[in-house]
Amino acid sequence: MIVSEQKPWEEILGGLDGDNSIFILGCNGCAEASGTGGPVQVKEMKSKLEAAGKKITGTMVIDFLCEKALVKSRLRPKTKDVEAADSILVMTCGIGVQAVSAAVNKVCHPACNTISLGGSRGEWKGKERCLECGDCLLDYTGGICPLTACTKGLINGACGGASNGKCELAPEKDCGWELIYERLKGLNQLDKLSRFIAPKDYSKMMPDVKTMATSLWALEQTS
Amino acid sequence: MSLQPLLEAGKFVVTAEVGPLKGTDTTEINEIAELLRGRVDAANVTDQQSSVMRLGSLATCHLLKEKGLDPVFQLTCRDRNRLALQSDLLSAHVLGIENVLAITGDLPALGDHPEAKPVYDLDSVQLLWVIKRLNEGYDMNGNELQGKPNFFPGAVVNPGADTEAAFELQLIKMEKKIEAGARFFQTQAVYDIDTFARFMKRVEGFNIPVLAGIIPLKSAGMARYMNKKVAGVFVPDELINKMAEAEDKAKTGIEIAANIIKELRDICHGVHIMAIGWEKKVPEVLDAAGL
Numbered sequence: 454m455i456v457s458e459q460k461p462w463e464e465i466l467g468g469l470d471g472d473n474s475i476f477i478l479g480c481n482g483c484a485e486a487s488g489t490g491g492p493v494q495v496k497e498m499k500s501k502l503e504a505a506g507k508k509i510t511g512t513m514v515i516d517f518l519c520e521k522a523l524v525k526s527r528l529r530p531k532t533k534d535v536e537a538a539d540s541i542l543v544m545t546c547g548i549g550v551q552a553v554s555a556a557v558n559k560v561c562h563p564a565c566n567t568i569s570l571g572g573s574r575g576e577w578k579g580k581e582r583c584l585e586c587g588d589c590l591l592d593y594t595g596g597i598c599p600l601t602a603c604t605k606g607l608i609n610g611a612c613g614g615a616s617n618g619k620c621e622l623a624p625e626k627d628c629g630w631e632l633i634y635e636r637l638k639g640l641n642q643l644d645k646l647s648r649f650i651a652p653k654d655y656s657k658m659m660p661d662v663k664t665m666a667t668s669l670w671a672l673e674q675t676s
Numbered sequence: 677m678s679l680q681p682l683l684e685a686g687k688f689v690v691t692a693e694v695g696p697l698k699g700t701d702t703t704e705i706n707e708i709a710e711l712l713r714g715r716v717d718a719a720n721v722t723d724q725q726s727s728v729m730r731l732g733s734l735a736t737c738h739l740l741k742e743k744g745l746d747p748v749f750q751l752t753c754r755d756r757n758r759l760a761l762q763s764d765l766l767s768a769h770v771l772g773i774e775n776v777l778a779i780t781g782d783l784p785a786l787g788d789h790p791e792a793k794p795v796y797d798l799d800s801v802q803l804l805w806v807i808k809r810l811n812e813g814y815d816m817n818g819n820e821l822q823g824k825p826n827f828f829p830g831a832v833v834n835p836g837a838d839t840e841a842a843f844e845l846q847l848i849k850m851e852k853k854i855e856a857g858a859r860f861f862q863t864q865a866v867y868d869i870d871t872f873a874r875f876m877k878r879v880e881g882f883n884i885p886v887l888a889g890i891i892p893l894k895s896a897g898m899a900r901y902m903n904k905k906v907a908g909v910f911v912p913d914e915l916i917n918k919m920a921e922a923e924d925k926a927k928t929g930i931e932i933a934a935n936i937i938k939e940l941r942d943i944c945h946g947v948h949i950m951a952i953g954w955e956k957k958v959p960e961v962l963d964a965a966g967l
Contacts, residue, residue, distance in 0.1 A: 604783060605780060605783065605794065605796050605799075606796055607780060607796065607799045608799060609799045609800075609801035609802060609849065609852060610799075610801070610845055610848060610849035610852065611842065611845040611846070611849065612780045613780075613832070613833070613834035613837065613842075613846060613849075613864070613907065613908060614782070614783075614907045615837070615839075615842050615907055616838060616907040616908075617838055617839065618839050618841065618842070621782075621783065621786065621907060622783050622785055622786070628841075628842070630841075630845055631839060631841040631842060631845070634841040634844065634845055635841055638841075643844075643848075646845070646848045647848060647851065647852065649801065649805070649852060649855065649856060650802075651802070651805075652758065652797070652798050652802045652806075652816065655797065
């Protein structure tokens with residue numbers, strides 16, 4: 454289970470700035486359970502975005518967005534609607550956004566922040582990784598998480614230590630920032646790299662007091 | 677004169693790197709300081725370079741300052757969180773240190789304490805922004821400082837990044853660093869003048885001083901090792917062969933470095949000599965380069 458919360462409305466709308474047609478993707482897995490990206494929230498988001506002047510080319514709720522093969526096969530009948538959109542708003546956790554970004558050749562905007570459960574996992578296994586940082590940056594990085602794809606977790610660009618596209622730590626590991634560069638280049642979004650990303654609020658990576666006060670959490674700790 | 681006015685006056689500047697040793701013995705640092713005083717415009721002190729635990733850059737900068745050198749305080753994001761970075765910067769100012777070089781830092785996994793927890797709370801771009809805030813009299817969260825520093829911040833760039841993505845990422849980050857407050861750049865070691873000249877052409881519009889990195893070659897093996905292991909360093913075969921055939925390796929290595937410096941004089945704004953253990957030979961390199 455991965456818990457997410459919706460980003461503030463202004464941030465969601467800001468991310469979609471310049472995009473007129475949007476395809477909305479929700480997730481029947483953890484995002485539905487979190488109340489952030491299930492069928493109800495996708496419907497609500499469609500109305501809100503239409504009221505804000507956006508054209509919604511289509512919506513779909515898939516279980517689970519973290520599984521790329523499933524995303525591809527379920528979206529196939531909706532190819533036209535997806536292609537008609539300027540971008541996709543993905544209403545799920547950081548792994549789902551990264552999986553959709555990898556599976557679909559479209560700009561994907563995260564609608565949610567993934568909340569820390571203090572390391573609890575259980576998602577479908579893919580190569581996408583989410584640190585539950587609580588302040589999703591995937592909008593700036595082509596749907597590839599710099600915190601997990603870059604060995605140093607740098608968020609303002611590459612360190613200069615890569616050789617032939619590989620990380621200085623290990624020759625078998627791709628430089629995360631070169632992957633981000635290539636993805637953004639393919640999406641014609643390289644200008645996103647010029648943006649200064651302010652220091653992160655790493656306190657959000659600690660599970661919050663509210664989470665730790667739930668009965669589920671208490672059960673986990675005592676069992 | 678210190679580094680800032682010299683660069684602003686457009687002088688071809690010479691800086692050299694001093695690497696503190698592991699331990700408290702400062703004899704060699706003092707000897708190197710004596711040799712470098714009057715020969716270089718500023719001296720960088722590395723911050724536990726290659727993630728190998730050593731005497732700190734802050735204390736060593738202070739020693740160099742006492743010896744009459746203008747130190748460049750290298751500060752990495754590898755070992756300090758935002759509290760420690762800001763506090764060390766305030767400490768540096770109190771010790772009379774004016775120049776800071778903001779660096780990401782090598783991964784701890786590559787050093788002699790590979791079990792260490794890497795920090796990287798801030799990255800180099802954010803660190804430059806923090807230095808700018810401190811100079812303005814505020815910490816990074818906007819709290820007012822009682823007494824503010826006046827740093828001359830610099831940054832690094834790798835002009836020899838090998839893939840298109842890596843090279844473009846370097847240029848994009850260089851621009852971000854300038855926007856965040858970087859006032860000068862020091863580069864990875866340069867051996868191939870044509871590649872470096874192309875890089876300088878691309879960054880011409882940035883209007884910022886660039887000091888090209890110089891690492892005097894000690895042997896052909898060292899050159900081959902750097903080609904294989906050090907990102908962005910490319911030693912052409914011609915130079916490797918020259919080193920292999922040389923009878924006096926030190927003399928040839930110094931000659932090659934001096935020739936590169938001569939060729940760079942019209943291309944960039946200065947050189948940064950990283951002698952890596954050969955600090956005492958820096959005056960010879962400068963003599964041979966006519967500086």
